[in-house]
Amino acid sequence: MKDPSSSKSDCTSTSHSSQSQLPREADEVALATNTASSAPLDQSIKRKSVVRYPILDILLAKNDPKEADRAGMPSDSVRLSQWKELRRKALPGQNPTDLVLVYAPTGLGGIEITARDYNRLEPGEFFNDTLVEFGTMRAFHKMQETNPTLAEQVHLFSSFFYSKLRSPLPSEGYQSVRKWTSKFNLFDKRYIIIPVNEDFHWYLCIIYNPKGALPPQMPPPRPASVITKPVMGQNQTKTIEVVDLDTDGEMDIETATVTNSPNACTLFVLDSFSRVSTNALRKVLVTYLLNEAIDKKLVGSEWDDHELEKWFQDHVVPEVAEVPRQQNFCDCGVYLVHFAEIFLSNPEKAIGYMMERGQSNSADESIWNKSGLKMQRITMKEEIDRLAVEWKAAR
Known part of the structure; x- marks a missing residue:
């Protein structure tokens, strides 16, 4: 199936040409680490983070609980260390391209869900x-x-x-x-x-x-x-x-x-x-x-x-x-x-x-x-987890 890295994401104002200029995940973590203990973030960073950098929403939430609610994050996930743990658990394999599930209800073709796709079910991530x-x-x-x-x-x-x-x-x-x-x-x-x-x-x-x-x-x-x-x-x-x-x-x-x-x-x-x-x-x-x-x-x-x-x-x-x-x-x-x-x-x-x-x-x-909208990510994650067990057992 298609390379997951080329998949469409939603609700971001950047173009394809500018996507390559966005910071890599390691850079985001470094940026977050350097600013985690600082005063409330500069407003220019705050504006960018809502659109481009989901990890910074964690930092915004630490300084402003209202931002945590806007980012769709539960209150117990606002700390950077907890975010890292969620990130680790969300990636079943070491490689983001590892297959989590091939969903083929009709037996023809199938939707390949990788670890990178699965990680997008976390709060603040784009589908x-x-x-x-x-x-x-x-x-x-x-x-x-x-x-x-x-x-x-x-x-x-x-x-x-x-x-x-x-x-x-x-x-x-x-x-x-x-x-x-x-x-x-x-x-x-x-x-x-x-x-x-x-x-x-x-x-x-x-x-x-x-x-x-x-x-x-x-x-x-x-x-x-x-x-x-x-x-x-x-x-x-x-x-x-x-x-x-x-x-x-x-x-x-x-x-x-x-x-x-x-x-x-x-x-x-x-x-x-x-x-x-x-x-x-x-x-x-x-x-x-x-x-x-x-x-x-x-x-x-x-x-x-x-x-x-x-x-x-x-x-x-x-x-x-x-x-x-x-x-x-x-x-x-x-x-x-x-x-x-x-x-x-x-x-x-x-x-x-x-x-x-x-x-x-x-x-x-x-x-x-x-009210079901707030549970949509969790519901889909649990559904993929259940189907993945069945898929792996049938391989």
């Missing part, structure tokens, strides 16, 4: 693609075990799916993932789950009822710009701003009247940091659904290209879900996995909640289990 893949795939596998019929209505894409789609040329982006759906019709699924890493930030996308975006075989006369937006058990009309794709490919913002319908295709964005541009995201995924429909010959040949673009644009409705917000800069991957677990445990309940609540100002504890 990479390996942990996101494991967390989401494990939740989906549990659904397959408990409700295989419902699981047939779900498709879970890899965390690399969206990054491949974001090619400068949309046709090239689609070609890179075209064969991923060669054995099934994506539009027959009711729920499409897409983990997204964009600008080093993780969030979750769910496409509900993709079949609702398909046009009839014959193009109708062009009506006024009307978009159907599903709200369970309601039949209402409201006005929203939507993104339009011009003939030159540029995006415009226009006002459209939205009629609620349970048969529409809805793109839900579950972002714990409230920083996602739904316009750009929607453009990429609308283009993907359009290309997928054309490639699988689900669109009549009488459609004009521009009219077909407009149809898909008007029938894929963006909806920013009201979800719990992270309180630090390192937990967006944790939140993504948690949202996926909650959704897959009861998709219809989650969809109904997200549609009805809309832009409410509070995320309901009864649906999102916010």
Whole structure:
């Protein structure tokens, strides 16, 4: 599988080119040792540590308990010596690339979790693609075990799916993932789950009822710009701003009247940091659904290209879900996995909640289990420990 060192991490403001300039772990320990007994850290170091240097969060926590809470650390782990002990226990082997577990629930391929990946489950560490893949795939596998019929209505894409789609040329982006759906019709699924890493930030996308975006075989006369937006058990009309794709490919913002319908295709964005541009995201995924429909010959040949673009644009409705917000800069991957677990445990309940609540100002504890977020890292660690024992025994 991929080199873990190249895995995506979340919620850091640095670019790939600057990652090589960050201090190595040994340098971080030395820096921490030299400053552990000093006065409260300089504010410039404090600002950098939240984003770049998780180990410094330990020192910040020693001087300011509020920072320990922001970093998601329990109160008994704020001392450097205790952090070192946690670090030692988190690495089962001497080599960070040692395999801890190969998770292959279907028997084909597998997710390779190394000691370096496992260490990212510690408080203050950023999730990479390996942990996101494991967390989401494990939740989906549990659904397959408990409700295989419902699981047939779900498709879970890899965390690399969206990054491949974001090619400068949309046709090239689609070609890179075209064969991923060669054995099934994506539009027959009711729920499409897409983990997204964009600008080093993780969030979750769910496409509900993709079949609702398909046009009839014959193009109708062009009506006024009307978009159907599903709200369970309601039949209402409201006005929203939507993104339009011009003939030159540029995006415009226009006002459209939205009629609620349970048969529409809805793109839900579950972002714990409230920083996602739904316009750009929607453009990429609308283009993907359009290309997928054309490639699988689900669109009549009488459609004009521009009219077909407009149809898909008007029938894929963006909806920013009201979800719990992270309180630090390192937990967006944790939140993504948690949202996926909650959704897959009861998709219809989650969809109904997200549609009805809309832009409410509070995320309901009864649906999102916010208290469970604090245990997410520990729960995943215990799950990997248990599965690792079984995997090693079967080797």
